[in-house]
Amino acid sequence: MTLTPKRKSPNGQPCCKPVVYPDVEPAEAERVARIAKALGDPIRLTLVDVLRKHAGKVCVCELVPLFDVSQSTLSHHLKKLRDAGIVDSERQGLWAYYYVNPEELKELSGWLN
Amino acid sequence: MTLTPKRKSPNGQPCCKPVVYPDVEPAEAERVARIAKALGDPIRLTLVDVLRKHAGKVCVCELVPLFDVSQSTLSHHLKKLRDAGIVDSERQGLWAYYYVNPEELKELSGWLN
DNA sequence: CAGTTCCATTGATGTTTGTCAATTGATACG
DNA sequence: CGTATCAATTGACAAACATCAATGGAACTG
Numbered sequence: 001m002t003l004t005p006k007r008k009s010p011n012g013q014p015c016c017k018p019v020v021y022p023d024v025e026p027a028e029a030e031r032v033a034r035i036a037k038a039l040g041d042p043i044r045l046t047l048v049d050v051l052r053k054h055a056g057k058v059c060v061c062e063l064v065p066l067f068d069v070s071q072s073t074l075s076h077h078l079k080k081l082r083d084a085g086i087v088d089s090e091r092q093g094l095w096a097y098y099y100v101n102p103e104e105l106k107e108l109s110g111w112l113n
Numbered sequence: 114m115t116l117t118p119k120r121k122s123p124n125g126q127p128c129c130k131p132v133v134y135p136d137v138e139p140a141e142a143e144r145v146a147r148i149a150k151a152l153g154d155p156i157r158l159t160l161v162d163v164l165r166k167h168a169g170k171v172c173v174c175e176l177v178p179l180f181d182v183s184q185s186t187l188s189h190h191l192k193k194l195r196d197a198g199i200v201d202s203e204r205q206g207l208w209a210y211y212y213v214n215p216e217e218l219k220e221l222s223g224w225l226n
Numbered sequence: 227c228a229g230t231t232c233c234a235t236t237g238a239t240g241t242t243t244g245t246c247a248a249t250t251g252a253t254a255c256g
Numbered sequence: 257c258g259t260a261t262c263a264a265t266t267g268a269c270a271a272a273c274a275t276c277a278a279t280g281g282a283a284c285t286g
Contacts, residue, residue: 015172015208015232023179024162026155033158040150041244042142049137049224059128060263066136073245075264080243094253094262095128109225111162112218128262154274173233186275188234193273207232207283 024111032111035104038084043067044077048086048100057090057097137224145224148217151197156180157190161199161213170203170210 024032039045050066051058060078064071078098081087085104090097137145152158163179164171173191177184191211194200198217203210 015174016170016210024159026159029155029159029162033153033155036149036158037153040146040153042139042146043244045146045149045224046137046139046142049142057129061128061261064263069244070246071263072247072265076244079264091252091263096263097129105225109222111158112222112225156274174231177233182274183276184233185235185277189274192234204233204282209233 028111032108034084035086035108038080038086039108041077041080043069043074044081047074047077047081047098048105051087051098051100052105057099060096060098063098141224145221147197148199148221151193151199152221154190154193156182156187157194160190160194160211161218164200164211164213165218170212173209173211176211 039048046067047063050063060075063078064074067074078087078089082089085101087098088101090099152161159180160176163176173188176191177187180187191200191202195202198214200211201214203212
């Protein structure tokens with residue numbers, strides 16, 4: 001998408017050179033912002049960090065004591081990460097195991113680079 | 114920082130192998146989450162995208178018409194990006210020019226990679 | 227000086243968020 | 257069965273957020 005700026009100026013002088021802005025696709029902006037937003041909380045960011053560095057799936061009962069919040073709050077954060085597609089989970093009997101889905105993080109780092 | 118998980122289990126069986134989690138530093142998590150949060154809105158993400166791709170400083174009067182929100186709303190978003198350290202601004206007479214501070218984005222991409 | 231332009235700030239409003247305590251649903255154990 | 261455990265959900269609440277219209281302040285213009 002390209003957007004041509006509408007310049008205004010008090011005396012007719014342009015405030016900058018006329019430019020066509022190579023804008024990010026709105027749909028991509030939406031996707032990347034959604035991922036960034038999900039990472040925009042220290043607890044969720046740390047969760048993703050732990051899951052990323054731990055190759056494999058991690059039980060929720062291991063994650064809860066790492067933080068100073070209630071179990072329901074942590075479950076809420078995990079849901080946000082799931083909704084954003086950043087993590088996935090798997091039920092095994094009584095336990096739930098979480099792991100990172102690298103694709104979504106790639107979308108963010110792809111935009112950054 | 115390293116945190117040792119406290120495992121619980123109904124029958125004494127561990128739900129996973131005992132692991133020491135190499136956790137991100139809380140202060141770093143806070144910083145990175147702050148940056149991600151500031152990018153977690155489509156308008157702000159697009160703003161940063163425009164500023165990044167346009168090498169140089171861009172006048173606010175060029176940015177406002179790119180979006181479907183009021184001038185005061187855009188000013189509010191620019192302030193959030195400034196507060197997060199992602200962009201800086203410069204006043205020149207009547208106009209204000211914004212540009213990206215690459216350091217903060219590096220903090221995020223550094224964590225991602 | 228009076229009017230105009232740009233941009234930041236203020237105040238108001240409805241929405242979203244982070245948090246907890248309590249509950250529920252599912253599974254396992256004795 | 258009945259009880260215990262894990263994790264998700266619900267309901268409640270204060271704080272933060274996105275938005276706009278209106279105002280303010282600074283700097284040009286004539």
